[in-house]
Amino acid sequence: MKKISILVVDDMEAHRRRLERILKQEPDMECIGAASNGYEAVSLATQINPDIILMDIEMEHQSAGIQAAKQIHESLPHIKMIMLTVHKDDNIVFASFQSGIVDYLTKDASPFEITEAVREAYNDVSPIRPIVADKIRNEFQRLKKTEQSLMYVLQIISDLTKSELQILSLLCEGKTRREIAEIRSVEHDTIKKQISSLLKKFNAESTRQMVNGINDLKIFEIIKKIK
Template identity: 60%
Template sequence: MTQLQMRILIADDMEAHIRRLERTFSGHEDFECIARASSGNEAVTLAAQHQPDVILMDIEMESQYAGIHAAKQIHEKHPHIKIIVLTVHKDENFIFAAFQTGITDYLLKNASDVEVIEAVRAAFKNESPIRPMIAEKIREEFVRVKKAEASLLNIIQIISELTPSELQVLRLLCEGKKRKQIAEERCVEYETIKKQINSILKKFQMPDAAKVIQTINDLRIFEVMRKL
């Protein structure tokens, strides 16, 4: 019985790495390297032309995110093609950006030949695992999001307790206005603005206005409020 071959396209701008992968697959009868690309743009073209089963895609080629942009285009036009990112980048920004394109798996270039072979076979069978590194990044992101949600709800609650005057002063502070400018704009005494800012700090339980401003601007509170 003839063994079904997995047709592979390798996209990498490093010739040495392409040759290493080709040698790895050459020792297995169920793999066939049908094409090689040295850029993301070329990978998109060759994917359409050859319709491989699996693509091993580097990220940083002609640009920092070339492989990610290519993966997105390929997945949109040929969703049946499995894409495995094979890269040196283990930063969560690259990982999440890659998975958002619809890739199947994410491996680091220091993965062993056995790991690469197993990853391709798993992708071909729709059995790709969630790797420990990816699971940890997901857990960290979940914790970060939950903390941000809790912080946002807390800030919204505090803002709801501000007086209309305090809210206006806070908005002007977040716009970069100085206390004297705010007093002039609101046609009130400078001391009145100082008292209102002190009241704001007490409600936020923060030591200085700079910390409050940073928190509000990081969460884009007034930007969201303008859209309501």
């Protein structure tokens, strides 16, 4: 029976040795190589062409594993990669899957979880882990909320006067009320009244809250692209 060939990638020798010991206990698996950084991982993957790569993320730099996985996936897409890391941050998880990996485990995973993940990856049946599923659900909820907020804000902006829109744009660029008054060649009190009117229309308690909300949605970037 053909054994599943595995490349282990981790900058800490103790972690590499642990994985090698775990894999050695499995009759259908063999560790055919070990790398301590992303550069070695890419080079070794090309040379030995493993079935599976167990990849750490943070090695010679914070996203070394992600960059290595991306390079390997581009040149050797048939190799299945599993991230085995301490990181649980949403952005890192999503960036990892964008690089071409098929599974994501934390380093406190049991030997059984690790070996099962290897078999599942080899057989193209890698599951969506609870940690990943939760992040996907949260991201969909965030996107839905952002979409609703975007439509709400765009509706308000479409009803603004040309003067109000310019003032709002200048506020979002970080300009102060006094600077806006100078740019528009009007009295400071006039700008103050117009900003108060904007706050009411956006139902915002402060200028900062209004500006942060609009900048988070990248409203004026969207408007510039439309124009």
